[in-house]
Amino acid sequence: MLRVTRFLLILALVVLAAxxxxxxxxxxxxxxxxxxxxxxxxxxxxxxxxxxxxxxxLIGLLLSVPFRARARVRxxxxxxxxTRFRKENDALRDKSLTDHA
Numbered sequence: 001m002l003r004v005t006r007f008l009l010i011l012a013l014v015v016l017a018a019x020x021x022x023x024x025x026x027x028x029x030x031x032x033x034x035x036x037x038x039x040x041x042x043x044x045x046x047x048x049x050x051x052x053x054x055x056x057x058l059i060g061l062l063l064s065v066p067f068r069a070r071a072r073v074r075x076x077x078x079x080x081x082x083t084r085f086r087k088e089n090d091a092l093r094d095k096s097l098t099d100h101a
Contacts, residue, residue, distance in 0.1 A: 027046040032039055040048075 024046050027049065028044050030042040031045045031048065032042045033048060034040075
């Protein structure tokens with residue numbers, strides 16, 4: 001089963017690499033972008049698309065930081081609460097055993 005999973009992963013990576021190579025080769029023409037009166041130098045289109053993709057990923061990661069931090073705090077609180085409940089449960093079990101003995 002592990003071999004099949006590994007093979008499928010390698011196959012997916014090879015297909016993805018082939019798609020990226022074709023994408024790069026199809027988008028090598030130089031373009032100049034204009035935004036709010038600012039004009040960029042002429043660079044290959046694939047460079048602008050790649051930069052936009054990377055910038056979007058970084059912005060997404062930065063925006064997720066507060067949510068992940070809040071989730072970590074909640075998990076830590078729940079973990080301490082679980083520990084407290086386990087101790088309380090053990091104490092009640094021990095008390096119940098000593099009461100019936």
